[in-house]
Amino acid sequence: MSSRENVTGRVVLVGAPLGNIGDASARMREVLATADVIAAEDTRRLGRxxxxxxxxxxxxxxxxxxxxxxxxxxxxxxxxxxxxxVAVVTDGGMPSVSDPGYRLVTAALEAGHPVTAAPGPSAVTTALALSGLPSDRFVFEGFLPRTGSHRRSRLRELAGEPRTLVFFEAPHRIVDALTDLAGAFGGDRAAAICRELTKTYEEIRRGSLADLAGQASEDPPRGEITLVVAGAPAGPAPRPSDDELRAAVAEREAAGVTRRDAIQAVADEYALKKRDVYTIVHQR
Structure with a gap:
């Protein structure tokens, strides 16, 4: 064992309440009161x-x-x-889960220092439990890409994922994200918008992606948002008629998806070749 490994310095990842101070643990209080150094995402919020x-x-x-x-x-x-x-604390939830902390964890481990946690609330598992969607198997995808083309490309890759998907999203991008999700996954895929979890204005909106996109467009959700989306049904869907394929592409286009991406999404959904769907869409 190296001399560095004998040093008692250690990292403690502190799970902060998402909004309700009553969720803070006694251990969290102890760590924040006694740590030699506190690395805080926002020092003012730490003070509050x-x-x-x-x-x-x-x-x-x-x-x-x-x-x-x-x-x-x-x-x-x-x-x-x-x-x-060294205690690490973010504005809410567990550090290093789409929040600062991961870089320090890897550096500390590489340097031979132990890393532990004073675990606390997690927006990921809280939203998953409240969504009403299957929670036995899920995948956390963090934030989607900010630009439309990159976001749609990522969603095409995820369209066939059978596990429930959990995303973080910013309020000013939620309408575009839901529109692109409906285009890539199909508007009838079940989902839930979970916002301001454990806070005074906590709200869970449940419905299809198409319905949620329409609601968000008329009444944009505010605050911190965790989005939960049902996984893809097992196996490719039955091959629809040509008219149904054209309608599926048209539905995605109406939701704001480009024709090229709509054709790709429909081809992926039904395990068809993109050129075949293209030919059907452009038949006169």
Whole structure:
């Protein structure tokens, strides 16, 4: 065992409440009150959290977010080398799950420092449980690509995924995301929009992707959003008639999907060749 592995410095990933302070654990309070260094996604929110928890943070507080984690990580490793307990806390949920923390975890492990957790709430599993969709097998996809073409390309890859899918999404992109999901997966695929989980204005919208896209367009959901979508049905769907294929492409086009992407999505859904669907769509 190296001398570095004998140092007591360690990383503690702290699961913060999603919104309801009552979800904070006694261990979370202890870690935040006693850690030598706290790497916080937002130092101001950490201050409010500590006040709500009724604790005094005695350690050094540093900001640690996606924009500075590459620069900040070596500093935190240096603190670990000196024997410090470094706590990582995000604005809500578990660090390193689509949030800062992963870079430090890998660097700490590579440097021979132990990594542990004071586990807490997770928006992923909370939304999954509340969605009403199958939860025995699921896959977390994080945030979809921001640009339309990249997002649609990713969704085409996922269209045949049989497990329930969980995404994070920003309010200003949710309508476009739902429209593209309906185009790639079919408008009748079941889904749930889970927003502001555990907070005062918690809301779960359940329905088909097409219905949810329409609702979101008329009444855009606000706040932090976790989107849960049912997996693809087992096996390719029965081959529909030519008229049904044309209608399926037209439905996706009406939802804002390009004809090229709509044809690809329909071909994928029914395990057909793209050129065959193209020929059917363009038949006069």
């Amino acid at each position: 959290l500590a006040k709500d928890l009724g604790i005094t943070v005695s350690g050094r507080v540093v900001s640690y977010f996606e924009g500075n984690d590459e620069r900040r990580t070596p500093e935190l490793i240096e603190a670990l080398d000196g024997g410090a307990v």
